Amino acid sequence: MRLDRFVCRSTHLNKDQVTKVIQDGHVFVNGNPVNNPVQQVHENNTIILDGEKLRPRKPRYILMNKPADTICSNIDEAYPSLFNYLDIENLSELHIAGRLDADTTGLVLITDDGRWSYHVTHPQYLCEKVYRVSLRAPLTEEARTVLTKGVLLQGEEEPTHPAKIQIIHSKQVLLTITEGRFHQVKRMFAAVGNRVVALHREKIGSIQLNVDEGKWRYLTSDEVNALKR
Ligand code: URA
Numbered sequence: 001m002r003l004d005r006f007v008c009r010s011t012h013l014n015k016d017q018v019t020k021v022i023q024d025g026h027v028f029v030n031g032n033p034v035n036n037p038v039q040q041v042h043e044n045n046t047i048i049l050d051g052e053k054l055r056p057r058k059p060r061y062i063l064m065n066k067p068a069d070t071i072c073s074n075i076d077e078a079y080p081s082l083f084n085y086l087d088i089e090n091l092s093e094l095h096i097a098g099r100l101d102a103d104t105t106g107l108v109l110i111t112d113d114g115r116w117s118y119h120v121t122h123p124q125y126l127c128e129k130v131y132r133v134s135l136r137a138p139l140t141e142e143a144r145t146v147l148t149k150g151v152l153l154q155g156e157e158e159p160t161h162p163a164k165i166q167i168i169h170s171k172q173v174l175l176t177i178t179e180g181r182f183h184q185v186k187r188m189f190a191a192v193g194n195r196v197v198a199l200h201r202e203k204i205g206s207i208q209l210n211v212d213e214g215k216w217r218y219l220t221s222d223e224v225n226a227l228k229r
Pocket residue numbers: 099100101102104182183184185186187199
């Protein structure tokens with residue numbers, strides 16, 4: 001990881017303060033002074049700030065049930081940020097592994113482990129995301145077949161990966177996809193002439209949403225490891 005991230009993760013200094021202490025020569029890596037905040041370091045390196053050995057905090061893995069009219073961003077914009085619901089320290093170190101739209105509700109995973117979130121979000125790892133999709137019009141058999149095989153979204157050149165669809169009733173389905181393209185679910189149903197009127201994410205990989213709206217909990221180590229595969 002970058003030296004400035006390592007120092008951020010090991011102290012209560014903010015980003016600007018970290019950059020300054022590094023540039024001012026207060027930080028030593030394996031005995032050598034390092035002034036470059038973006039230098040790559042390894043967690044096993046001995047990193048000293050003003051004579052004190054730094055130890056990064058353990059990575060955090062959080063599950064949250066996102067309410068509607070909140071945004072998956074670290075700052076409030078048109079809607080309040082999801083992070084307002086998290087009463088824990090060092091929020092700026094966290095990011096969301098697979099954002100939801102402001103009007104989408106349900107399962108969101110939050111972490112400071114970039115490698116782990118890459119496993120969750122990158123399509124090559126085929127991590128399944130399950131959405132409960134409420135539709136304006138009944139889903140036709142033809143549309144179901146198209147979506148299941150993969151559909152070309154407007155403005156794109158590659159069709160979506162094959163999806164699974166379980167019918168709950170004519171205007172509600174459980175959709176399972178392994179990608180996270182921009183507004184993917186809404187655009188998939190638009191591509192077959194329908195419209196999503198409500199969207200709720202219920203599951204990511206083996207992790208099922210099991211907290212009330214606006215609530216959160218830490219993932220267990222089994223849950224964290226299951227998503228690494
Ligand atoms: N697909 C969408 O269209 N919106 C979301 O929030 C998530 C997936």
